Amino acid sequence: MPIQVAVIGFGTVGTGVVRTLLEKRNWIRKWVGQPVNLKWVCDRDVPRPSGFKLPVGIATTDMAKVLNDPEVQIVVELIGGLEPAKSILLEAIRKKKHVVTANKALLAESGRQLFAAAAKADVDLSFEASVGGGIPIIKILREGLVVNEFDAILGIINGTSNYILTQMREKNLSFYEALSQAKRLGYAERNPALDINGNDAAHKLAILTLLGFNVFPRQSDIYVEGITRISQADIQYADELGYSIKPLAIAKETNHELEVRVHPALLAKSHPLANVNGVYNAVYVHGDLVGSQLYYGRGAGQNPTASAVVSDIVSVACDLAGVGGVPPIARALSKHQRVRFRRIGDIETRYYIRFTVKDQPGVLAKIASVLGRHHISIATVHQKERTGARAVHVVMMSHMAKESNLRNALRILDQADFTKQPTVAIRTEEPRQR
Amino acid sequence: MPIQVAVIGFGTVGTGVVRTLLEKRNWIRKWVGQPVNLKWVCDRDVPRPSGFKLPVGIATTDMAKVLNDPEVQIVVELIGGLEPAKSILLEAIRKKKHVVTANKALLAESGRQLFAAAAKADVDLSFEASVGGGIPIIKILREGLVVNEFDAILGIINGTSNYILTQMREKNLSFYEALSQAKRLGYAERNPALDINGNDAAHKLAILTLLGFNVFPRQSDIYVEGITRISQADIQYADELGYSIKPLAIAKETNHELEVRVHPALLAKSHPLANVNGVYNAVYVHGDLVGSQLYYGRGAGQNPTASAVVSDIVSVACDLAGVGGVPPIARALSKHQRVRFRRIGDIETRYYIRFTVKDQPGVLAKIASVLGRHHISIATVHQKERTGARAVHVVMMSHMAKESNLRNALRILDQADFTKQPTVAIRTEEPRQR
Numbered sequence: 001m002p003i004q005v006a007v008i009g010f011g012t013v014g015t016g017v018v019r020t021l022l023e024k025r026n027w028i029r030k031w032v033g034q035p036v037n038l039k040w041v042c043d044r045d046v047p048r049p050s051g052f053k054l055p056v057g058i059a060t061t062d063m064a065k066v067l068n069d070p071e072v073q074i075v076v077e078l079i080g081g082l083e084p085a086k087s088i089l090l091e092a093i094r095k096k097k098h099v100v101t102a103n104k105a106l107l108a109e110s111g112r113q114l115f116a117a118a119a120k121a122d123v124d125l126s127f128e129a130s131v132g133g134g135i136p137i138i139k140i141l142r143e144g145l146v147v148n149e150f151d152a153i154l155g156i157i158n159g160t161s162n163y164i165l166t167q168m169r170e171k172n173l174s175f176y177e178a179l180s181q182a183k184r185l186g187y188a189e190r191n192p193a194l195d196i197n198g199n200d201a202a203h204k205l206a207i208l209t210l211l212g213f214n215v216f217p218r219q220s221d222i223y224v225e226g227i228t229r230i231s232q233a234d235i236q237y238a239d240e241l242g243y244s245i246k247p248l249a250i251a252k253e254t255n256h257e258l259e260v261r262v263h264p265a266l267l268a269k270s271h272p273l274a275n276v277n278g279v280y281n282a283v284y285v286h287g288d289l290v291g292s293q294l295y296y297g298r299g300a301g302q303n304p305t306a307s308a309v310v311s312d313i314v315s316v317a318c319d320l321a322g323v324g325g326v327p328p329i330a331r332a333l334s335k336h337q338r339v340r341f342r343r344i345g346d347i348e349t350r351y352y353i354r355f356t357v358k359d360q361p362g363v364l365a366k367i368a369s370v371l372g373r374h375h376i377s378i379a380t381v382h383q384k385e386r387t388g389a390r391a392v393h394v395v396m397m398s399h400m401a402k403e404s405n406l407r408n409a410l411r412i413l414d415q416a417d418f419t420k421q422p423t424v425a426i427r428t429e430e431p432r433q434r
Numbered sequence: 435m436p437i438q439v440a441v442i443g444f445g446t447v448g449t450g451v452v453r454t455l456l457e458k459r460n461w462i463r464k465w466v467g468q469p470v471n472l473k474w475v476c477d478r479d480v481p482r483p484s485g486f487k488l489p490v491g492i493a494t495t496d497m498a499k500v501l502n503d504p505e506v507q508i509v510v511e512l513i514g515g516l517e518p519a520k521s522i523l524l525e526a527i528r529k530k531k532h533v534v535t536a537n538k539a540l541l542a543e544s545g546r547q548l549f550a551a552a553a554k555a556d557v558d559l560s561f562e563a564s565v566g567g568g569i570p571i572i573k574i575l576r577e578g579l580v581v582n583e584f585d586a587i588l589g590i591i592n593g594t595s596n597y598i599l600t601q602m603r604e605k606n607l608s609f610y611e612a613l614s615q616a617k618r619l620g621y622a623e624r625n626p627a628l629d630i631n632g633n634d635a636a637h638k639l640a641i642l643t644l645l646g647f648n649v650f651p652r653q654s655d656i657y658v659e660g661i662t663r664i665s666q667a668d669i670q671y672a673d674e675l676g677y678s679i680k681p682l683a684i685a686k687e688t689n690h691e692l693e694v695r696v697h698p699a700l701l702a703k704s705h706p707l708a709n710v711n712g713v714y715n716a717v718y719v720h721g722d723l724v725g726s727q728l729y730y731g732r733g734a735g736q737n738p739t740a741s742a743v744v745s746d747i748v749s750v751a752c753d754l755a756g757v758g759g760v761p762p763i764a765r766a767l768s769k770h771q772r773v774r775f776r777r778i779g780d781i782e783t784r785y786y787i788r789f790t791v792k793d794q795p796g797v798l799a800k801i802a803s804v805l806g807r808h809h810i811s812i813a814t815v816h817q818k819e820r821t822g823a824r825a826v827h828v829v830m831m832s833h834m835a836k837e838s839n840l841r842n843a844l845r846i847l848d849q850a851d852f853t854k855q856p857t858v859a860i861r862t863e864e865p866r867q868r
Contacts, residue, residue: 020723024581031580112767119764128578134724136578143760144562144570146465147458147744154863214766215773223778234788234858237818237829243786248863257776266786266862272730273863275709289454289741290568293731296706297724307723310581319758325749326577330553332648333546339649342691344657352677352700354668384671395671424668428700429588429682429707 002035003317004071008063008088009078010047013102013129016306017078019052021313028310031327032317040066067091074316076309077101086110093117093125098320100312102129102305105194108203112216124319126312131157131204134304135297136311137283141211148287150212152252157204159279159299160188160195161227161247165264166277169235169244175228187279197226198247198262205249209260212251212285217260225263238266244274345404350379350428353406355394355413356421359385363418364394374409376401391420397428436469437751438505442497442522443512444481447536447563450740451512453486455747462744465761466751474500501525508750510743511535520544527551527559532754534746536563536739539628542637546650558753560746565591565638568738569731570745571717575645582721584646586686591638593713593733594622594629595661595681599698600711603669603678609662621713631660632681632696639683643694646685646719651694659697672700678708779838784813784862787840789828789847790855793819797852798828808843810835825854831862 007018021028021038029035040058041047047059060066067075067088075092077099079085085106090113092099099118101107107114107130118125128138132155141153156162160182167178179196182188194200202222210216227247238245243266251260267274272294276282281299286292298304318327357363364381371378377399384393398406410423441452455462455472463469474492475481481493494500501509501522509526511533513519519540524547526533533552535541541548541564552559562572566589575587590596594616601612613630616622628634636656644650661681672679677700685694701708706728710716715733720726732738752761791797798815805812811833818827832840844857 020581028581111763115763115767119762124759125763134579134721135727136574139573139578140570142763143749144573144745145568145741146748147454147462148741210763210767213773216767217775221775229858230860231858233818233827234786234860237788237816237827238786238860240816241786241814241829241831243862245860250863254776254781257774257780259776259781261778261781264860266860268862268865271863271865287568287741289737291732291738293569293729295727295729297727303723304725307579307582307721311578314580315577315759324753325558325759328553329545329549329559329576329644333549333644333650339647340691341651341655342688342693344695346691347688347693347695352668352672352675354671380675382671382674384667393667393671395675397675424663424665426664426668426672426679426698426700428677428702429684429705431702431705 002037003032003073003320004037004039005074005076005313006040006042006066006069006072007038007076007078008042008066009080010041010043011078012302013305013309014041014043014078015049016302017076017309018049018054020306020310022052028314031332032314032321033323033327033331034317034321036313036317039069039072042066063088067095072097073320074098074100074313076313077103078309080105082106082109089114090117093121093123096121096123098124098316100126100309100316102127102309104130104200104203104207108206108219111206111210124316126316127207128312129305129308131207132281132283132295133297133299133301134307135281135283135295135299136308137295138211140295141208145285145287145290148289150285150287152286153208153212153283154273155205155208155249155281155283156246156273156276157249157281157283157299158195158201158247159281160192161201162276162281163187163279164196165227165230165235165245165247168230168232169239172232174232175230196228198224201247201249201262205251205260205262208249208283209251209258213253213258215258221260223261223263227264230264242269243267244269246273246276345407347403348400350400351398351406352426352428353396353398354424355419356391356423357394358418358420359390359392360418366416366418367394367413370413371409374405376406376409436471437466437507437754438471438473439508439510439747440474440476440500440503440506441472441510441512442476442500443514444475444477445512446736447739447743448477448512449483450736451510451743452483452488454740454744456486458744462748465766466748466755467757467761467765468751468755470747470751473503473506476500497522501529506531507754508532508534508747510747511537512743514539516540516543523548524551527555527557530555530557532558532750534560534743534750536561536743538564538634538637538641542640542653545640545644558750560750561641562746563739563742565641566715566717566729567731567733567735568741569715569717569729569733570742571729572645574729575642579719579721579724582723584719584721586720587642587646587717588707589639589642589683589715589717590680590707590710591683591715591717591733592629592635592681593715594626595635596710596715597621597713598630599661599664599669599679599681602664602666603673606666608666609664630662632658635681635683635696639685639694639696642683642717643685643692647687647692649692655694657695657697661698664698676703677701678703680707680710779841781837782834784834785832785840786860786862787830787832788858789853790825790857791828792852792854793824793826794852800850800852801828801847804847805843808839810840810843
């Protein structure tokens, strides 16, 4: 029996969730063991996606029809804001539907009521996408680190603020220049107040505090200060002193009191959070068992948020399908799947190559000639003089090359009379561009 | 009804798991909704903990008694190695007990058989502690990122190797000096072969590949190269070229082939993994939805590993208690819990303080005097000359100070006739020492 899902709200996140549910339905079906079917996509205006097609008949503007549909088992609220989102969630819960939401403002405001209603109705209320975008920080804290007691949770959890401060530092922009750039690139909303005044981070901090400390602060318990006062001069002075200014959300226990605060802070450049730049988010935790940990990734955007929302849907679907926590690993392994593992000789990468050779004229030319014949092209060469006994180190960085070619070349070179020690070659890994 | 657990193997990890189950039993009981009771602790020698007491009658050397006990629902295998660990797990599974293991060598060798047996018997086989120590990377990949397709998973997943290469770079040690230091500090086993020759990382890489790519490579599919060839000279040359040498485990898809390999690699210093130092582990993933993410923490040690093993036990216990995926959030919130939130005026931290004042003699003395009267002690002072109109910036870093004191001082100073603009104060956050 398919598990029936309704998505309410077809903005940026709703569109990403719907597309992911449709595009990945085969994998989800295999993993859950039952089809997870998108029965309704509901919005005030008739949902009309661009770039993909909705199945016929699932787009609707009729909220009551969706909430009253007894087949719908999972309701995904992606409208945002307080109302009607809250009424929709409460109504769905009352009708014994499991609910998934990304709505941090609503959780911060009415979480206590919503969590109590879900517990009473014995349904799941899942909210992975409410903090940290694609980083599964809710699952990490609630399940992965379940037996840890924390003394500190620090987050860079507002990408807009982090982007602005990063641009101010890296590009010498003023606050307002960086803000307009963020708007131009879609990293800030047209009305960025919630982001730059710290309130969005405070919503998320309430949720992190709930998970880490088992208390749910009201927004009035949280001290909130935005990034608007930070000037270019402060960023430069901080830099000279060895610090970065970062938009932090902080929950920490000090003498049996809890500090919950959102404000820009100076971080020594050695702090794990100091190098979290641009629109990236990160959460740093310090637990009694695990010590220091850092979780880093994109904190917003259509796809990362869809990843989080759909993971919640899959998790609830696994429960409904009777798989308990997670499906057995054996299910993921396809028996008939043919995978080719690439042989090491076939990989291509850039190489660091160190030769230890006699210090005499013509050696470099001979090395270059053998490498060239094997299609190894050299990016840089440095001759070092660290070894004694008239031997020198010659260090090269290659361009992209095939490993088997390199090995063949080195086999020849290692037998040459000018080679004093076996050549050392080390592969490189390049950072990804996106 | 209590859920009955048996721990088999009372070495370093077993001791940590047993202590955690005992010390945190109240929280676990509250979260699961039922007591999770440690019924047996079994080892070849009678388990005798130091530093805490085992409940009377639970220590045993009689493996058969433990496996045949119909009350035991969860068997935790912490012996390590291939046999008798494998037979114990298979026997427990056959008896329809859920099993938890940290045994990466066994999973790499016989995972396919074990996973199939667990699926057939309809029991959970959990293995969070097998990779990444306290980082819940298994849960992250298997549940949090469940709908992502990955093109790359890169890990620094052997702390011993990472510690050795880090010490070689930071302290100019030779490989053997760094290795003996690692042994002295307990970061390397007496026989460190599995760590430094890359095989431990290859075991873990097989598991990461299973979770990220749904194929389970045999060890012979994985190209493995240890760190023993890396010399001090290579580390320095790499450093001069802008790279760090890191012990990597790599799974990535290239033209529909999978590359699975373990070897030291040059990472540009801007790579997210390049600054993962010492015994820390990290896993970098690149998924189609979430983009780049990094998960960072302690990859070994008694407590981080216990955190992972006990999270598996709690997860299975939640299933057995009928909570499905996870207990309702409302359960974690204590109704009668009194939490004091610290008021912002009561926090203590170091402050960056920027004054904008008239450029005239005596101003600094007046500022210092007001701060002193309010118990704000100054660590450094810098006078800057960036503003025009005869105003200067005076930048101070304070020692630890109470916020209310600072605010009172600044209220007075901001009214002084020499102050040209409101003073800017920014709090600092210090990196944790452990």
